[in-house]
Amino acid sequence: MLPTFDDVCAASERIAPYVQRTPVMTSATLDREVDGRVFFKCENLQKVGAFKARGALNTVLSLSNGEAEGGVITHSSGNHAAALAYAAAIRGIPCTVVMPDDAPAVKVTAVRGYGADIVFCKQNERETVCHREMQIRGSTLVHPFDDSRVVAGQGTAALELFEEVPDLDVVIAPIGGGGLLSGTTVAAAAVRPGIRVVGAEPEAVDDAYRSLQTGVRQPRVPNPTTWADGLLTGVGEIPFEILTAAGTEIVTVTERALLEAALFHLERMKLVVEPSGAAGLAAVRAIADEVRGLQVGVIISGGNTDFRWLEAARTQ
Amino acid sequence: MLPTFDDVCAASERIAPYVQRTPVMTSATLDREVDGRVFFKCENLQKVGAFKARGALNTVLSLSNGEAEGGVITHSSGNHAAALAYAAAIRGIPCTVVMPDDAPAVKVTAVRGYGADIVFCKQNERETVCHREMQIRGSTLVHPFDDSRVVAGQGTAALELFEEVPDLDVVIAPIGGGGLLSGTTVAAAAVRPGIRVVGAEPEAVDDAYRSLQTGVRQPRVPNPTTWADGLLTGVGEIPFEILTAAGTEIVTVTERALLEAALFHLERMKLVVEPSGAAGLAAVRAIADEVRGLQVGVIISGGNTDFRWLEAARTQ
Numbered sequence: 315m316l317p318t319f320d321d322v323c324a325a326s327e328r329i330a331p332y333v334q335r336t337p338v339m340t341s342a343t344l345d346r347e348v349d350g351r352v353f354f355k356c357e358n359l360q361k362v363g364a365f366k367a368r369g370a371l372n373t374v375l376s377l378s379n380g381e382a383e384g385g386v387i388t389h390s391s392g393n394h395a396a397a398l399a400y401a402a403a404i405r406g407i408p409c410t411v412v413m414p415d416d417a418p419a420v421k422v423t424a425v426r427g428y429g430a431d432i433v434f435c436k437q438n439e440r441e442t443v444c445h446r447e448m449q450i451r452g453s454t455l456v457h458p459f460d461d462s463r464v465v466a467g468q469g470t471a472a473l474e475l476f477e478e479v480p481d482l483d484v485v486i487a488p489i490g491g492g493g494l495l496s497g498t499t500v501a502a503a504a505v506r507p508g509i510r511v512v513g514a515e516p517e518a519v520d521d522a523y524r525s526l527q528t529g530v531r532q533p534r535v536p537n538p539t540t541w542a543d544g545l546l547t548g549v550g551e552i553p554f555e556i557l558t559a560a561g562t563e564i565v566t567v568t569e570r571a572l573l574e575a576a577l578f579h580l581e582r583m584k585l586v587v588e589p590s591g592a593a594g595l596a597a598v599r600a601i602a603d604e605v606r607g608l609q610v611g612v613i614i615s616g617g618n619t620d621f622r623w624l625e626a627a628r629t630q
Numbered sequence: 631m632l633p634t635f636d637d638v639c640a641a642s643e644r645i646a647p648y649v650q651r652t653p654v655m656t657s658a659t660l661d662r663e664v665d666g667r668v669f670f671k672c673e674n675l676q677k678v679g680a681f682k683a684r685g686a687l688n689t690v691l692s693l694s695n696g697e698a699e700g701g702v703i704t705h706s707s708g709n710h711a712a713a714l715a716y717a718a719a720i721r722g723i724p725c726t727v728v729m730p731d732d733a734p735a736v737k738v739t740a741v742r743g744y745g746a747d748i749v750f751c752k753q754n755e756r757e758t759v760c761h762r763e764m765q766i767r768g769s770t771l772v773h774p775f776d777d778s779r780v781v782a783g784q785g786t787a788a789l790e791l792f793e794e795v796p797d798l799d800v801v802i803a804p805i806g807g808g809g810l811l812s813g814t815t816v817a818a819a820a821v822r823p824g825i826r827v828v829g830a831e832p833e834a835v836d837d838a839y840r841s842l843q844t845g846v847r848q849p850r851v852p853n854p855t856t857w858a859d860g861l862l863t864g865v866g867e868i869p870f871e872i873l874t875a876a877g878t879e880i881v882t883v884t885e886r887a888l889l890e891a892a893l894f895h896l897e898r899m900k901l902v903v904e905p906s907g908a909a910g911l912a913a914v915r916a917i918a919d920e921v922r923g924l925q926v927g928v929i930i931s932g933g934n935t936d937f938r939w940l941e942a943a944r945t946q
Contacts, residue, residue: 337653339675342677358900359655359899359900361658363900580902581902583675584674584675584679584901584902584903584933585900585901585902586896586897586900586901586902587900617900621937621940624937
């Protein structure tokens with residue numbers, strides 16, 4: 315079942331006590347640059363540092379008591395893992411995260427900080443180990459994006475953005491698995507029919523772009539070289555179906571554009587944004603000719619970064 | 631004439647169209663750490679990246695037409711210079727900034743970006759050159775802090791903070807020249823009499839601390855070693871008079887505490903804060919025992935930084 319606008323509204327009410335109503339920010343410098351008005355929904359300032367808190371909370375708070383008892387589990391090691399651990403802690407149920415041996419210490423610390431159990435394994439055994447742990451613990455798998463409850467939760471960011479800036483002409487969100495973009499699409503179609511919805515995807519991992527061009531879901535790009543470590547995954551089935559039906563378009567952006575966008579957020583807007591999260595600004599600039607005089611909403615997806623990109627961004 | 635609360639209110643109205651009403655942010659992690667509630671007024675997200683926009687705008691917008699005609703001038707090269715250039719551009723009058731030859735390129739670019747004239751000179755000739763240019767151009771000198779109009783303008787940040795969080799028990803602001811802290815003191819005394827007002831000052835430049843302890847204004851510390859490049863200056867006459875009369879106290883913080891605070895803002899709160907601007911958080915931690923269970927307002931003063939401190943902050 316695909317999520318509906320009612321699901322997004324219900325999610326918004328369900329998660330409200332536990333998420334930040336993140337601020338919407340603007341930059342006069344950028345508005346001059348693109349000759350339009352750009353409104354950034356700052357999900358980098360969200361709990362756990364990313365919009366992922368929304369979908370994870372909506373899912374965990376939707377579980378029946380029977381499901382909840384066995385806890386939740388995931389084998390994502392990125393922002394979704396921290397978000398799920400946070401959501402499980404809110405509901406007071408166990409959370410297990412299956413992580414590769416070589417996961418960055420900062421991610422391990424974040425997940426552990428929210429009280430989750432971590433099970434380490436080899437990178438290529440994550441799904442097997444996750445399946446085994448599910449059986450042993452009786453846990454419910456919460457997929458990072460291919461789940462209607464997750465998609466509905468992610469749609470609440472756009473819902474808040476539309477409440478704050480009702481007359482947007484364009485709304486842009488980064489796309490990896492597609493949870494955020496498809497949730498945004500569902501919200502946009504209901505609140506502001508006819509609005510242009512755009513996914514921002516790095517050229518280096520352009521499977522969503524090719525999927526929507528061909529109408530056939532393409533596999534994720536193997537071993538890509540990109541700074542957008544949050545957008546490596548291929549587009550999910552549920553998101554793909556929503557995006558295809560709505561005619562959502564994808565704009566691809568270069569690595570240089572990603573870095574320049576992250577640097578602009580950091581130096582000019584004083585916001586910490588991970589390169590994946592800066593894809594929206596990069597896309598605004600890529601289609602600057604088409605947004606002149608318009609009001610553009612952009613979702614900044616997250617701010618969890620070790621700043622390794624900073625030096626590269628400053629080297630032109 | 632010292633600024634009054636009415637001056638702060640008038641300033642707030644005067645500058646409102648040209649400043650950001652900056653957001654107030656919290657951190658659940660920090661609240662747990664100090665067992666209280668801390669509210670950060672984010673002046674790093676202010677126009678020109680610092681609260682200085684407030685005082686400069688209030689002064690420039692208060693000038694008579696006769697004064698305005700000759701433009702404004704300053705020999706500060708930090709955030710005040712950019713703020714004055716911004717304010718002059720808003721009013722459409724000339725602005726001159728006298729800067730040392732070796733001023734960082736990023737500061738020169740910022741000031742030039744707002745359309746100001748820059749006059750370069752040797753570091754130790756700044757005041758002389760500034761005086762000469764004043765005469766030639768018929769410009770009005772706008773001091774970065776020792777000016778009642780500037781102090782009244784800086785007080786508007788605290789005014790907004792009190793509007794948003796009326797029941798604060800403590801309010802903390804960094805102190806360099808004292809414009810922000812004395813403006814905060816004026817606002818606090820009127821809006822919330824009896825509130826504890828605290829200045830946060832690096833140990834390495836503790837002239838304000840010693841000035842208030844002895845009751846005699848002490849000279850600035852010569853050639854200090856500190857990351858707080860925005861707080862090097864000595865406390866001004868007008869600020870000193872206000873702080874002394876109100877019994878405002880100063881808490882000094884170590885360099886390590888400054889760096890840890892700036893890193894916390896960056897990594898945990900996703901906010902770019904210059905080390906000077908993080909002095910408030912460092913002070914909260916320094917007096918953590920005394921703020922348990924209380925509501926504490928902290929003004930983050932600015933976010934203009936080249937991140938040179940980041941490596942030092944990560945090296946324990």
